[in-house]
Amino acid sequence: MPLFEFKCKKCEKKFEELVFSSRKEPVECSHCGSKETEKLISTFCAGNGSSKSAGQCNAPSGFG
Numbered sequence: 001m002p003l004f005e006f007k008c009k010k011c012e013k014k015f016e017e018l019v020f021s022s023r024k025e026p027v028e029c030s031h032c033g034s035k036e037t038e039k040l041i042s043t044f045c046a047g048n049g050s051s052k053s054a055g056q057c058n059a060p061s062g063f064g
């Protein structure tokens with residue numbers, strides 16, 4: 001599932017939102033409704049198959 005974590009710049013709360021590739025509208029904060037949000041880096045490696053160094057990745061060992 002394309003679940004991303006966002007942080008609101010207005011109330012500085014974090015929330016998760018399902019974002020599909022076809023969606024272009026800014027994500028609204030689920031707490032205050034502000035559209036001043038930024039997408040946070042996921043805790044998992046984001047589909048970069050060329051990455052071989054596991055040092056920067058939180059993926060469980062043996063993944064892939």
Ligand SMILES: [Zn+2]
Pocket residue numbers: 008009010011012013029030031032033034
């Ligand atoms: Zn907010």
